[in-house]
Amino acid sequence: MTPPPTVLAVATVSDPDVKAGYATDESVGAQAPEHFEVVRARSLDDVVEVMRWADATGTPVVPQGAHSSLTGASVAIEGGVVLNTEGMDSITTIDPLEGYAVAGPGVLNKALKDAVAAEGMFYPPDPASSAFCTIGGNVATNAGGLCCVKYGVTGDYVRALQVVLPGGEVIRTGHRTAKGVAGLDLTGLFVGSEGTLGVVTEVTTRLIPAPDPALTVLATFDSLDAASAAIVALRRERHLPSLVELLDRAAIAAVQALADYGFPDDCEAVLLVQSDRPGHTSEDVQRYAGLLTDAGAVDVAVADDPAEADLLLAGRRALSPALEAEGPRYLEDVCVPVGRLVDLIREGQRIAAERGLEIVMAGHAGDGNLHPSIFFDAADPASRERAHAAFTLIVDAALGMGGTITGEHGVGSLKAPWLPRELGDPMIERQRAIKALFDPRGILNPGRVYWS
Amino acid sequence: MTPPPTVLAVATVSDPDVKAGYATDESVGAQAPEHFEVVRARSLDDVVEVMRWADATGTPVVPQGAHSSLTGASVAIEGGVVLNTEGMDSITTIDPLEGYAVAGPGVLNKALKDAVAAEGMFYPPDPASSAFCTIGGNVATNAGGLCCVKYGVTGDYVRALQVVLPGGEVIRTGHRTAKGVAGLDLTGLFVGSEGTLGVVTEVTTRLIPAPDPALTVLATFDSLDAASAAIVALRRERHLPSLVELLDRAAIAAVQALADYGFPDDCEAVLLVQSDRPGHTSEDVQRYAGLLTDAGAVDVAVADDPAEADLLLAGRRALSPALEAEGPRYLEDVCVPVGRLVDLIREGQRIAAERGLEIVMAGHAGDGNLHPSIFFDAADPASRERAHAAFTLIVDAALGMGGTITGEHGVGSLKAPWLPRELGDPMIERQRAIKALFDPRGILNPGRVYWS
Incomplete structure (x- = not known):
């Protein structure tokens, strides 16, 4: 690999430890390649320089921000350059x-x-x-x-x-x-x-x-059907909530294992709902509380000041650290019609039981966007394989419900195998052709999104 | 021109008078070509059939809906087919x-x-x-x-x-x-x-x-600066109005010439403002009225029931028929930063005065999207040329203010000469290349948007 041009020498990271910090993202099993360079661009000129040089030399470029991608889209590529733009932060x-x-x-x-x-x-x-x-x-x-x-x-x-x-x-x-x-x-x-x-x-x-500071309603359900009825009722609300999050039984258990956030341990689902409507957040959350009760919620708590609202949301916010603490996992991102969300949750629970896996399900219920976490034992290849098989089945289930393989995380490397199934080969070819118009040598994130 | 395939015979219009009805759109000076066909598609299959045949024969296709385009984008092309999809209306x-x-x-x-x-x-x-x-x-x-x-x-x-x-x-x-x-x-x-x-x-x-039925405020101004201050104040409103329309002095005169809509004949601008915020339209229009007064409105009328609101808007709605009645015109569609809108109006008025033209200016003030009408005498080529020169100057002025050549009408034939100036030649080439990916033979609306 030819080194980057002199003008960029100052922006190229030479310390191997620092470099290693830019090699991977947050995706499961992301691994640093053996040979790669990291350039920390500070300006448009830096980016232009790298893109000129990379195109001329056919060097793969991985554009990178905070490398918090969950799909492998910002992992370094063997023989390539990570072009990090975190420094362009004005x-x-x-x-x-x-x-x-x-x-x-x-x-x-x-x-x-x-x-x-x-x-x-x-x-x-x-x-x-x-x-x-x-x-x-x-x-x-x-x-x-x-x-x-x-x-x-x-x-x-x-x-x-x-x-x-x-x-x-x-x-x-x-x-x-x-x-x-x-x-x-x-x-x-x-x-x-x-x-x-x-x-x-x-x-x-x-x-x-700007809206108002959000207020929160928290409702617990002893059946997924009741939770589904509540989500459907909220979707029909004239004043749409600004947040509708769901945690399933396993997600509640994971959060409670971290600390006591006051979630009961015998419920099937928790819904968190917010309003931020200027001047009417309080009126909205009271009305949402009524809807949730009518839909069959066992317990409904309303926070009618922002500090309390924040407290009610603490359990939801604890979910990511709680899941991180549990160990390695495949993190899903499928999106289905809102009316099919609990069918997908049930399917995930069935797969978990059948295969002896821990699958925690939570996500943006108001959009039908679910993030199942499928845990495995990193030291046991068979466990990882089982988890990956379950991951596959959940993506299949979502597609079967008229959903998409990715609601918001992107395709990256993780979902690339499914993209042709969602889009069809002719569309993949068309999108590749569009890519080729902008990137004729194929230097940008090669092998990601569209398999080589 | 090869006739369309047999299966489409039934969808192809043969009556010359009916055919002529599909030949043009609402753009200034739109003229029917001598030879063209019209197919009224009733289904996906009809469209597929035409597109297969047209591509195979290299026949130009003009996709057409209600042919109400103002830019010539849906006018028939010599030797081509108008593919009308009005019948696919389910x-x-x-x-x-x-x-x-x-x-x-x-x-x-x-x-x-x-x-x-x-x-x-x-x-x-x-x-x-x-x-x-x-x-x-x-x-x-x-x-x-x-x-x-x-x-x-x-x-x-x-x-x-x-x-x-x-x-x-x-x-x-x-x-x-x-x-x-x-x-x-x-x-x-x-x-x-x-x-x-x-x-x-x-x-x-x-x-x-669904929002609530809208309520309306009407304000008159004796200076464009005061009207501008009002627009700026409305843009900073936490509850954005659902409509902010402006009529300049010439537009007011045109409307009043049609019928008496109660607009005073000595004001520089009328602003019409609506709210449709559920449960709060009345509160909003009262607050907007206060803002308009503070900005220097001479007169402010608030309609606090939907029927009255509709009446207040009648003058705005009468503008199109009023302008139609005045005769042929170039209809502009530039969009500039909201803060520059009255600069553009002044520039239009200056051009009108300097060139002895009637230019009526009105539009979507809240977006900076202005629709100047530049009138000419169809029987006098010199008058038309003067109008076109003014049209050119207004587009130039908008571009000079950081605006765009088209806010919402599109490029079509009318604005095609300016597109390279707004986008630059390299971008035009790139967009043409994208077009060529979908339409390699260039049969779709050839010569429109991108000049051949």
Whole structure:
């Protein structure tokens, strides 16, 4: 592998320990390759330089933000360069009048949210990794989060992009005006392209007026059917909740094993529901509480001040650390019609029982987006194989219900085997052809999303 | 030109008078070519058949809905086929739980709105042509309307598409689940592609809960600066208005010339503002009225019941017929930053005065999307030339203010000369290359959007 050009010497990481820190992401079993370089870009020029050189030399490039991807999309590639853009972390504009902000790809999701909140504005997308994931990574995966049931996903809040293509060409997509329909919408094409088309170097995000601090309702159910009825009732609400999260029996047990969050140990499901409607969060959560009771909730707790609301959500927030603590797992991300969500949970429970596996199910119930965690023993290849088989069965089940293989994490390496099944081979070929237009030598994230 | 295949004989229009009705759209000076065919597709199979035949024979195809385009995007092409999809007008699904509807491309915008309203749901996009334009045409142009200041544009409400490509391949883009990020977003690519990539045969639209019937505030201003201050204040409102329309002095005169809508004849601008916030429209319009007064409105009228609100809006609705009645005109569609809107109006007025033209300016002030009408005498080529020169100057002015050549009408033939200036030649080449992937023989709307 030819070393990067001199001008980038200063941005190339030489310390092997530091380098190793950029080699993998958060995906299961991610492994560092033997030979790779890491460049920490500090500017557009750095990115242009790397993309020029990489294209000329045919060097694979892995665009990388906080490498918190759960699918292997930002793991280093043998003989390739990790092009990390965390250092491009300036917010250059916040314009409440025109309703947009301009941010570098390395700006943390939470940093952008906080900065625009100080101007009375709201940038809704809120992946669970908000505190440490970057806007560039959010754009690459079209990240979702907890807010999507009311507010939609990252793509709904991207107005324009600056992107560097292989070879170093800098393009701008979209527009900063409120409307604009001149030519094809390439912004949408880049959002969710997982680093396969270009390297995002600037993001113009749409902003909306800030909501109120959210209030919370927590309801427990002794049957999944009752929980399903509650979700259906909430979906028919005129004022959509800003959050509808579900934990199944195994998820509740996992959280309670970490600390006592007050969840009863004999219930089938917990639903957490929020409203952030300006001036009416209290009225909303009271009404939601009534709906949840009518749907058959065993117990309903309403937090009618923000501090209490935060406490009620603590159990949900403890889920990720609780699951981390349990050991290695496949983390699923299927999305099904909301009306089929509990069918999918039941199918997961059936698979767990049949195969002797621990499968914890939780997710964004209001969107039908479930994140089953399928645990295995890292020291036991057979256990891992069983877990992977279960993972496969759950993806199959979701597809069979009219769902998708990925609601918000992306395809990466983890889901690449299923993509042809969801899209069909002719569509895969068409998407590959689009990729080839932007990346004719195939240097960007090769082997990811579309199998080589 | 080879005639269409036998199976389509029944769908091909033979009566010359009927055929002539499909030859043009609503764009200025649209002229029917000498030789063309019209096929009225009734089904997916019809479209597939035409696209197979057209690709094999290299026959140009103009996809067409209600041919209400203002840019020439749906005018027949010499030696080509107009492929009209108005007859594919079924709404096959309205699913309030999953939040979507499935409609044929020929469904009228208003028909879809009404059908989903009956289920308590809302499909926001509302071009002024709502009563007669089709969803297929709305998708083709990424149509906007009056609601966009609060709700966004057509693209924000399209979840999935079925599209027939040249050669007859049927593809599906997007997903029906609330979230889904598997592969590239081709839905966004087709939305706004103006019939250059494929023929949309089915649209899955996102639906949201229905708002309240709107209430209206009408304010008159004796200076454009005061009107601008009012627009800025409204944009900073936590509860965004669902409509912010502006009429300039010339627009007010045009409306008053049609009938007395109660507009004073000595004011510089009228602003119409609506709220449809459930349970709070009255509170909102009262607050908006206060903002408008504070910004310097001379007179403010608040309609606090829906019937009265409708009356207040009558003057705005009369604008289109009033302008139609005045004679032929170039109809502009530029969009600039909201903070520059009155600069653009002043520039238009300066051009009108300098060149002895009548230019009426009105539009979606909350989005910075202005629709100047530049009148000319059809019998006088010099007058038409002067009008076109003014049209050019206004587009130039908008681009100079960081705006776009088209906010919502599209490029078509009318704006094609400016597209390279807005996008740059390298981007045009890239977009052409994308087009060529879907339409390698260039049979779809040739010469539109991208000049041949």
